[in-house]
Amino acid sequence: MGRNRKKQLIDLGAETLAEALLDLAVHLDAADELIERLLATPDENIQRIRSKLSDLKRLEYFYSWREIAAFSRELGQLIQDIKASVADPVTGLAFVALFFEADESIFEHCDDSGGDVGLVFSEDAKELFIHYAAQCTTKHVADLILRLNRKDNYGVRHILIDCAGKVLPKADIREMIFSLQQTVDKHENIHEKGSVLCMVESLARQIKDGPLFEKTRLASWGTLNAKACLDIAEVYLESGDVETAQDWLKKVDEKDFINGARRDELLLSLYKKQGDPEKMADIRLQWFRSFRSLDALREYLDVIGHDRRDAVVAAEMALIQAGESFSESDAYFLISIGAIDAAEAYLLKHADQLDGSYYGELLDIAEALESANRPLVVSLIYRSLLEAILERGYTKAYAHGVDYLRKLDNLAPAISDWGRNPDHQTFKGQISQVHGRKRSFWSQYEE
Numbered sequence: 001m002g003r004n005r006k007k008q009l010i011d012l013g014a015e016t017l018a019e020a021l022l023d024l025a026v027h028l029d030a031a032d033e034l035i036e037r038l039l040a041t042p043d044e045n046i047q048r049i050r051s052k053l054s055d056l057k058r059l060e061y062f063y064s065w066r067e068i069a070a071f072s073r074e075l076g077q078l079i080q081d082i083k084a085s086v087a088d089p090v091t092g093l094a095f096v097a098l099f100f101e102a103d104e105s106i107f108e109h110c111d112d113s114g115g116d117v118g119l120v121f122s123e124d125a126k127e128l129f130i131h132y133a134a135q136c137t138t139k140h141v142a143d144l145i146l147r148l149n150r151k152d153n154y155g156v157r158h159i160l161i162d163c164a165g166k167v168l169p170k171a172d173i174r175e176m177i178f179s180l181q182q183t184v185d186k187h188e189n190i191h192e193k194g195s196v197l198c199m200v201e202s203l204a205r206q207i208k209d210g211p212l213f214e215k216t217r218l219a220s221w222g223t224l225n226a227k228a229c230l231d232i233a234e235v236y237l238e239s240g241d242v243e244t245a246q247d248w249l250k251k252v253d254e255k256d257f258i259n260g261a262r263r264d265e266l267l268l269s270l271y272k273k274q275g276d277p278e279k280m281a282d283i284r285l286q287w288f289r290s291f292r293s294l295d296a297l298r299e300y301l302d303v304i305g306h307d308r309r310d311a312v313v314a315a316e317m318a319l320i321q322a323g324e325s326f327s328e329s330d331a332y333f334l335i336s337i338g339a340i341d342a343a344e345a346y347l348l349k350h351a352d353q354l355d356g357s358y359y360g361e362l363l364d365i366a367e368a369l370e371s372a373n374r375p376l377v378v379s380l381i382y383r384s385l386l387e388a389i390l391e392r393g394y395t396k397a398y399a400h401g402v403d404y405l406r407k408l409d410n411l412a413p414a415i416s417d418w419g420r421n422p423d424h425q426t427f428k429g430q431i432s433q434v435h436g437r438k439r440s441f442w443s444q445y446e447e
Contacts, residue, residue: 045085049095052078056102063110072116075106079124089135096129097144103154121156126163133167142172146179149199161199165206177203177212184219194220210236210244226252226259233266242273277303292316292333317342326350328361335365340372347377351421354381356388375414376421382407383427390435398441405445 009017021034036048056078063071079099086092100121110117133141145160152158164173180200187193197220204213213235221228233248249270252263264283271279284300301309317339320330326346334343347354347365356362366381382404389401405428412424422430435441 042085042087046091049078049082049085050098052081053095053098053102056099057105059105059109061109065111065113068110068112068114068116071110072112072120075117075120076124079120079128083128083131089132090140092132093129093136093141093144096125096132097148099125100148100157100160103156107154118156122159126159129160130163130166138168138172141167142176146176152195158199158202161202162206164203170207173203173207205235205238208235208239210239210241224251226256226263230259230262230266237266237270237273240273242270245270289316289319291329292320292327293329294333294336297333297337313337313339321346321349326353328358328365331365332361332368335368340369340374344369344374344377347380348419351377351380354384356384356386359385359388375411376418379408379411379415379424380421382411387431390431390438390441393438395440398438398444401441402445 079096082092082095082099086095103121106117112118142164145164148157149161164176168176177200180196180203184193184196184200187196197216200216201213201220204216210232214232217228217232218224224232229248229251233245236242236245236248245266249263249266252259254260254263256263264287268280268283271277271283281300281303284296284303288296288300297309297312301312304312317334320327320334321342323330331343331347334340334346343365347369354362362381362385366378366385369381370378386401386404386408389397389404408424408427415424421427432442
């Protein structure tokens with residue numbers, strides 16, 4: 001187990017390894033490609049890769065969704081082959097550019113509805129572009145990015161615009177922006193004009209130029225909605241202009257459910273920059289109460305101090321118990337802080353609100369309470385899970401329902417006081433009366 005595998009392979013000897021690799025190459029194209037690369041001279045490797053890139057532009061075969069995983073791996077291997085074979089950054093960058101220029105042929109000859117091929121561009125090819133671009137002259141890189149993005153019909157070349165800030169200084173990016181701005185009015189097509197403005201937006205964000213981003217977004221969108229206001233606020237915040245960012249955040253309605261979470265995240269960052277722990281605490285408390293969990297509690301205590309944990313927990317427990325509606329997350333939170341008695345009381349109070357459709361959360365709660373020997377409340381949870389399956393008549397889930405009913409059979413003897421709930425035999429008679437015709441379920445239960 002602890003032996004060095006590399007040394008073990010070396011100890012096998014060159015001839016054994018060579019034979020193994022040749023045998024593997026018969027069945028695996030990647031191994032065959034590796035052998036070709038290892039045996040070729042640097043010039044031969046350059047020519048071999050150039051030929052492969054040319055072949056990409058002349059694809060004839062269409063890769064169906066069944067074959068797309070293998071095709072995407074093949075493309076990813078080509079990217080890795082370039083990295084392993086090409087040391088000269090200018091040549092390497094040119095090869096990556098050729099790969100991006102093959103986008104039309106690639107996407108027109110495959111079903112990439114799952115996005116596998118797109119990931120090769122957005123991850124592998126982008127990272128290799130950055131690797132080579134960081135070693136080339138900045139003007140060459142800037143010109144290449146702009147040239148490639150003159151035509152981006154498949155939405156993958158824009159990736160290179162988005163990573164310009166990683167390889168270019170601000171001065172070069174500003175020249176790119178100026179060059180793009182000169183072309184905006186030359187485009188009569190709305191889509192093409194929007195694409196140019198989108199590139200300017202990306203570059204403005206990367207150099208943290210809030211006013212330019214705002215101006216460009218207004219020119220691109222015309223009417224600014226909540227999302228646009230948040231985007232503008234975020235760029236101003238990244239640039240350090242907290243006051244302007246706050247002004248834009250105020251334009252987003254506090255009751256905007258769709259954009260509210262992002263608005264609060266930006267406000268949290270803004271208050272952190274302002275050094276306002278009281279407002280940070282307000283947002284953290286709001287998040288915590290919207291979905292109580294140990295992580296949310298910790299984040300709230302990070303702001304107000306962990307020495308206040310006991311007081312916060314006591315206050316939240318009181319709020320949970322006083323609430324009129326049931327929350328699975330609140331029940332699990334009570335269990336996670338070790339308040340088993342409180343969790344049991346909370347579940348018993350809201351037993352009529354248990355919804356077995358939320359089986360994931362309820363199963364976790366049931367298992368925790370069963371470990372704590374609380375058979376009555378556990379039984380009520382399994383009843384809700386069973387009823388949800390039977391009411392839906394979902395035959396594929398009947399096996400789970402049978403498990404739940406058998407679990408109820410086993411729990412019943414341990415319960416002496418059923419409170420206001422029907423005992424096990426009464427409950428069993430009720431579901432038999434309502435769902436007696438579901439013969440598939442009962443036949444499985446009686447086996």
